[in-house]
Amino acid sequence: MTSTLQPVTALTLDLDDTLWPVRPTLIAAEKVLAEWLRANAPSTAQNTPPAAMLALRAEVAAEHPHWAHDLSAIRLETIRRALRKHGDDPALAELAFDVFFEARHAVTLYDDVLPGLERLASRYPLIAVSNGNAELHRVGLERFFAGSVSARLHGVAKPDPSIFQAACAAAKAPPHRVLHLGDDLDTDVAGALAAGLHAGWICRPDGAHADAAPRAGAHRFATLLDVADALGV
Template identity: 55%
Template sequence: MRYSPTTMIDISKIKAISLDLDDTLWPVWPTIGRAEAVLQAWLSDHAPGTAALSADLALKQAIRAEVNARHTDRAHDLSFLRLQSIRAVLQQAGDPVDLAEAAFEVFFAERQRVDLFDDALPALGFWSAKYPIVALSNGNADVHRVGIGQYFHASVSAQSLGVAKPDLRIFVAGAAAAGVQPHEVLHIGDDAHADCVGALAAGMQVAWLNREGHEWTHGETRPHLVVRDLHALCARWPEYTL
């Protein structure tokens, strides 16, 4: 990776941390893949016709795209869109649409079973002893159901607020939930656009968790720090030890 020099974070100004979840604390797509498989198995038992349609990936994607297009005002609410997609497949298959809620709950429960990156718990334990941490996510993971709620002061999601990152309002809400001003927050996330561009616009200090070594392609304004893992970020605090 080649980056232009960035302004390093100023730890003395940090009074709270806002933290992305998916692909920051755990890899999201293996989680979604398992949840899809559990949902498919449940449908095979309870709605075989729907299961058969759902096995056609192209058809399922087309239905999801149609649902998304019909509900552009709910683009921030992944749970709503998932439920509507399940309902649409049930309807197309001729199965009872009132199975949609139970089917969604099967998916959603499995969606909360995540495999944390090795650096996640040490970082959460270290930071939560020093600052209020606010989860700031466009996804629908629940830190309490995931099993890490004890580290978080609050959670702000696109679903709960009605706007998604990089919208300035979700970052302002995250700072407010921590009881501080945006410039007193260090935001940490993996998504260069949603996390970094949005948090920088809000006036936060920003650490880009760039595990895959992507190039920065979002203009001259850059994150204050780029790290490959959370250990490297925590190491900016002299007292941090593994």
């Protein structure tokens, strides 16, 4: 393992479900949004329970496939459409989204993340590569990273090779010298390998792919501390 990764000079990391579990965070953020709507757009709150909001978001995503990489745009339009549909002021959508977006960053890091990032960042430039809309400074992790590449700003999402290439450029390292770490076997692992990077699968017990077999050519880790150990940091 260590000898295979000796040429690595930079690391790229996924965020959601790699550094924190995203589902409980989003559920909590949805509740915060619902409370805000009850106070500021009661008709929308009453007529748009979680299942209805989810269906509306799917409708927006289907109508705007060019937003597939931009979860913020989809979420904002969903809120705007719900407000309009139920007779509340659609101009409230941006305020409502801001409330949701703030709550979306109230993440609970996995226990290994802070000590793991501390060790990894002491030797390697770290670049965040995410299909989500989390922002490093909002979750208090900016100090560990040399940069970030988001699907929303880049224009396409993982597993498109170009987002990995952009991350390598940000790290000032060629793909074959970069190790990408992420939880998703398709977008992270397969995507990184196809783009010429090393791939590290962060397979946590609560992960969606926890029982799956690793992809050929990928390295399996349970935590970031395991990655640091393997790299001798």
